[in-house]
Amino acid sequence: MAPSVGLSEPWRIVTVESAAARAAALANFEAANAEALATYQAHGEDNRAALYANLKLTGMREAPVQLAVFCDETSAKGAGLGARTMPEMRAYSVASAISMMWLALRSDGVGLGWVSIFDAPGLARALDVPDSWKLIGYLCIGWPERISNTAELEELGWEPRIGLPEMERR
Numbered sequence: 001m002a003p004s005v006g007l008s009e010p011w012r013i014v015t016v017e018s019a020a021a022r023a024a025a026l027a028n029f030e031a032a033n034a035e036a037l038a039t040y041q042a043h044g045e046d047n048r049a050a051l052y053a054n055l056k057l058t059g060m061r062e063a064p065v066q067l068a069v070f071c072d073e074t075s076a077k078g079a080g081l082g083a084r085t086m087p088e089m090r091a092y093s094v095a096s097a098i099s100m101m102w103l104a105l106r107s108d109g110v111g112l113g114w115v116s117i118f119d120a121p122g123l124a125r126a127l128d129v130p131d132s133w134k135l136i137g138y139l140c141i142g143w144p145e146r147i148s149n150t151a152e153l154e155e156l157g158w159e160p161r162i163g164l165p166e167m168e169r170r
């Protein structure tokens with residue numbers, strides 16, 4: 001029921017279930033994550049690197065349900081409405097649908113972690129999806145171990161939450 005540009009419904013969802021597919025996805029994450037850590041180290045940002053190494057950035061080892069969500073950039077559905085001028089609206093439709101699913105899950109107490117530290121084309125190849133599918137998110141879904149009103153990145157000193165943004169008036 002999520003809205004989409006032109007009712008293109010461009011979301012394509014792969015449920016990652018087999019041990020082989022999960023191992024390939026985890027290996028892809030681990031390589032991308034190690035590269036990210038190395039970048040902080042290479043720039044001499046030692047505090048950042050230490051903080052980064054301490055973050056839990058995936059639930060791929062624990063989550064019972066794992067979904068790789070893609071956007072079909074070439075779908076004819078919707079006849080180009082809106083996407084002709086702003087093609088990125090297809091991807092935004094998929095991201096918005098994920099957010100709605102996220103809220104629906106949370107209202108039932110289920111947790112969702114959105115993982116984005118990947119070599120995206122490599123993950124698409126590993127999951128054997130069409131070339132026109134662009135990775136939007138890899139979702140780890142399951143019961144949370146802990147509930148907190150403070151974001152973990154804030155708790156661990158990575159970044160504080162600002163909260164309500166100031167609006168510009170025109």
Ligand SMILES: Cc1cc2nc3c(=O)[nH]c(=O)nc-3n(C[C@H](O)[C@H](O)[C@H](O)COP(=O)(O)O)c2cc1C
Pocket residue numbers: 056057058112113114115116117150151152
């Ligand atoms: C677009 C997007 C990408 C994200 N990528 C990651 C990621 O790669 N790794 C990660 O740990 N969290 C990532 N997050 C944040 C977590 O999914 C989320 O903050 C986490 O599940 C904890 O939930 P909470 O924010 O409700 O505490 C991302 C969030 C969004 C919206």
